[in-house]
Amino acid sequence: MSQVKTDKSKKSIEATKLVYPMVKEYYAEANKVVQDHSKKLCYVTGAGLVDLCWVYDNVLPLFPENFNAACAAKQMTPPLLEIAEGAGYARELCGYFRNHTGYLLEGKDKEDVTYPGGGLPIPDFLIADSGSCYFHLKWWRETERILGYKVPCYLIDVPYIAPRMTLDELEAHYLDYTVKQIKGALEFIGRITGRELDKDRLREVVRLSGEASALFEEMQNLRKAVPSPMGSEDALSCLMPLVQWAGTQQAVDFARALRDEVKARVDAGKGVLQGKEEKLRLLFDNIPPWYTLGFFNYLHKFNAVSVIESYTYYFHYSRGRMDPDKPYESLARKYLYGCWFMTSVRETVHSLIAKKAIDYKVDGIISYALYGCKIATGFLPYQAKIMQEQYGIPTLLLEGDMVDPRDYADGPVKNRVDAFMEMLLERKKQKS
């Protein structure tokens, strides 16, 4: 158990309460599959190739990243991180990678520990892409090594979108390059599962993936309402179904239930602060500290709500381009979007962060700089400067890790938050 002071979150949304039972049931099925071999288990990376897995009815995709977040939420990561560090992995590496590696090396064999969902089973194969994070490729290669090269691995290289292009104007060879690899990945899964590719099923998966994303996006747009119907303490916990089940009816059903509930709250004028005046609205930027989601509830004491996140915008491919009649191109665009989101800073600062900050009427941004995540962190000071100088919106830069509570210092973090809230209230007073 963690010895670091952290806070569990309190949720406002009923749909959020459905998530953990769904996850638990899913892991129970995965652990059953280990015994009866009725399906092939696969590790996939977040926001990655999960849709491809759902094309085959005898594949069960698993997300080590989600497992790591669940371990963090249950305050279980420090012993696993220590195992990885004891094996020589530097503490500056990705927290997700370290936790998962610690689990694979020794953690999974500890019989006295009850892991989320009963534990993450060993997979039959691995697939990953570089769209959301270049480090995923190294992580999966390392997993392949730890598993003794007995588990086949397929990696997709998603190219960096050069500044001469936009997401709307991609050069054809970028799409061709990515489509070719998607086809290769489907062939790879087909070989492992012994199944022919069912193209109708592929189209159906693309349709369902797009539908869940569209519903989630609709819900995100509803969150522009004042008062905020749903804060980050709920929204971040609602990501899992969209990540895990993108391409299934289950994700669509969850996204619809969530959309309906948020809409009902907006229609009724029901806010997170339950009738108290919403004085400050915030945007939370980057992967959150999963072990202390109560951080978002702490903001409420200042009558402040974290009304939107950059992170939740990553997962629903908000541009609505999943066309079942062009399944390969749709998937390629989805994965390229991931790479654009993470690396095309020149465009994303304005079209994602600044646009969200304005659309959601935020007073300030809290950016969480992750020691181990260079790709999502390196540009944050630049972003903060742009947001201040061009948009007049200040940023509080906090530092830590998404799953390692040993890098989290509750006192200094809250001291900075307190000062930021005082500053925002004063700035608002001056403006009015």
Add this chain to the structure above:
Amino acid sequence: MYVAGIDIGSMTSKAVILSSAGDVLSHAVILTGTGSGVAQKVLDIALEKAKLTQDQINYVVATGYGRVGVPFKDKQVTEITCHARGVRHLFPEVSYIIDIGGQDSKVIRLGLHGEVQDFAMNDKCAAGTGRFLAVMAGVLNVGLNDLGPLSLEAKEPAIISSTCTVFAESEVVSRIAEGTPVNSIIAGLNKAVAERVYALLRTKMVSQIKLKEGNVVLTGGVARNIGVAKALEEKIGFPLCIPDHPQLTGALGAALIAIDYI
């Protein structure tokens, strides 16, 4: 009517007593230490100097890391807001405040009306703080108050490449073993702190408000170290404004805020 501002920092605790007109009646600084009751102790000293009793104090604002634990406070306000208020009172033209305290260093940018527009604090490590210099003074066996004057005697600063307190300590030990003069090592340490804090300042500079003589103020206990101040001035390019009692600006700001509530 009288008010008090109490600033409980990681190394020192400060108190300022003001009249309702804003006149400073007394102030006190003591080491925070590890025991309880430091807020009461520092207030008692200030009260004695002002020839007042606690029941004559109409309002108390507490600030600093230990503000939550001040039992007799009427209100708590963060040190960012209090420093801004205190410094602005002393230097009405200020736009940028650099505060180097025991546990953290911070940069605050003020707006036209003295309101905090933006701020940054050092990360969790002790680099660039008073604690860093206190540890190094111990390694070099010199008094903390001597770090400034001794560094001015150096022909040139030694190169201290790391501002990590632990690694820098090893580096200092190596420099001693190499025979580098102590005053050069101290000058190198002061320069390392100044460089670190200057980088923090740069993150909060905006093109609309340029640094200029008279609008940059250095506060905090480390402002008393003339070596760090000079090294910072060298980086910035002009003399900094330094209050007579740079440690007291947080407590002064807290006391000024207290006046708003009586």
